Amino acid sequence: MSPWESFSIPSNSDVSSTEAVTRHANLSFKDGNVALLAEKRYFLVHQGLLSRHSPVLKTALEALENTSTLYSLEGRPVLEVQDSSEDMSYFLITLYDGIPELSPTVETFRVISALLRLTTKYQVDRLRNDLLRELTIVWPSSLASWDVREEAMLSLSGVYEPRKYSPHPIFIINLARLVNAPELLPSAFYDLSRNSISHTAAGYIASGTMECHNLSDEDLFNLLKGREDASRFLSTFLVNQLEGRKPSPNCIYMQVGNHPRRRICQIAFENVFCDILRATNSLVCHRSCDPLFAIMDAEMMYERGDGGFLRPCEYCRTEFRAEVKAARDEFWHSLPGWFGNIQVSVWG
Numbered sequence: 001m002s003p004w005e006s007f008s009i010p011s012n013s014d015v016s017s018t019e020a021v022t023r024h025a026n027l028s029f030k031d032g033n034v035a036l037l038a039e040k041r042y043f044l045v046h047q048g049l050l051s052r053h054s055p056v057l058k059t060a061l062e063a064l065e066n067t068s069t070l071y072s073l074e075g076r077p078v079l080e081v082q083d084s085s086e087d088m089s090y091f092l093i094t095l096y097d098g099i100p101e102l103s104p105t106v107e108t109f110r111v112i113s114a115l116l117r118l119t120t121k122y123q124v125d126r127l128r129n130d131l132l133r134e135l136t137i138v139w140p141s142s143l144a145s146w147d148v149r150e151e152a153m154l155s156l157s158g159v160y161e162p163r164k165y166s167p168h169p170i171f172i173i174n175l176a177r178l179v180n181a182p183e184l185l186p187s188a189f190y191d192l193s194r195n196s197i198s199h200t201a202a203g204y205i206a207s208g209t210m211e212c213h214n215l216s217d218e219d220l221f222n223l224l225k226g227r228e229d230a231s232r233f234l235s236t237f238l239v240n241q242l243e244g245r246k247p248s249p250n251c252i253y254m255q256v257g258n259h260p261r262r263r264i265c266q267i268a269f270e271n272v273f274c275d276i277l278r279a280t281n282s283l284v285c286h287r288s289c290d291p292l293f294a295i296m297d298a299e300m301m302y303e304r305g306d307g308g309f310l311r312p313c314e315y316c317r318t319e320f321r322a323e324v325k326a327a328r329d330e331f332w333h334s335l336p337g338w339f340g341n342i343q344v345s346v347w348g
Contacts, residue, residue, distance in 0.1 A: 021037065022042075024043045027096075034050070035078045056121070064079050095124070105167070112135070135184055136184065143332040170192065173219060174216075225338065226338035247312075251265050251313055253265055265316040276297065
């Protein structure tokens with residue numbers, strides 16, 4: 001839909017009386033010189049402010065001035081927009097007062113989504129860019145920011161609860177498509193790929209409205225393909241870097257002749273391989289479908305001493321740590337390609 005399809009200039013015959021609509025109590029100014037009509041509610045606002053922020057509204061208001069027969073409300077010409085009055089109230093508050101301090105959470109997403117849709121529709125680029133920056137805190141383009149985000153999704157008891165702290169990724173994917181914000185898509189697709197396929201295909205039911213939200217058929221296909229590529233990457237990493245891994249040439253335990261301790265590092269890595277393989281093929285871990293986490297956990301397991309794992313020597317750990325970092329970087333940079341060849345100008 002072009003911006004112009006969102007406007008109409010009512011004539012006197014469109015509404016028989018002012019009783020058909022009501023004035024917004026908090027967004028109607030005595031010196032406002034235009035009535036912005038959304039559904040059955042109007043806002044008495046300032047034409048100069050709207051024109052300054054939005055080239056789309058500026059053009060529509062200029063056309064309004066050149067119309068001879070006008071419907072008026074309280075003596076002001078009326079511009080009707082095809083938006084909900086609730087969304088328009090969020091939009092106008094932001095134009096007058098600036099973007100409210102809203103972090104992208106489950107509770108605030110309704111407002112953020114409305115603002116992003118309308119700032120995109122009316123080409124209010126500065127506010128749109130500010131909103132996108134807020135969203136990229138939760139759906140980032142860098143791996144370092146993703147790790148910070150994942151840490152923030154842990155409860156005080158250490159339980160990973162992303163749906164409690166951030167909007168469902170189906171919302172983000174659909175919104176990013178609607179407002180042409182591809183930079184949000186790779187991390188949102190990856191987040192969603194960790195959910196069960198059956199739940200994703202069935203759609204997400206919003207708790208407040210009980211409305212079911214689904215991916216498009218094309219994005220569902222992109223999700224399945226990306227999930228398969230991510231799983232293949234993890235399998236390749238496990239085989240190449242852990243299964244039958246040889247100690248570092250500088251391994252301190254390799255300097256002890258034929259002593260049984262010579263195999264400590266090799267056994268340590270084999271234990272990690274078996275534990276990750278068991279987790280990714282079962283429901284052992286609540287993050288068992290998270291390859292990025294699994295690769296990182298391959299290093300953290302022996303650091304934590306999970307299950308009484310043997311600890312490789314410092315030389316073997318340092319070598320493996322570098323390979324883990326390289327693998328996670330490669331994985332992250334692959335996300336746009338895996339989930340539908342998403343075109344992003346900056347990634348990683």
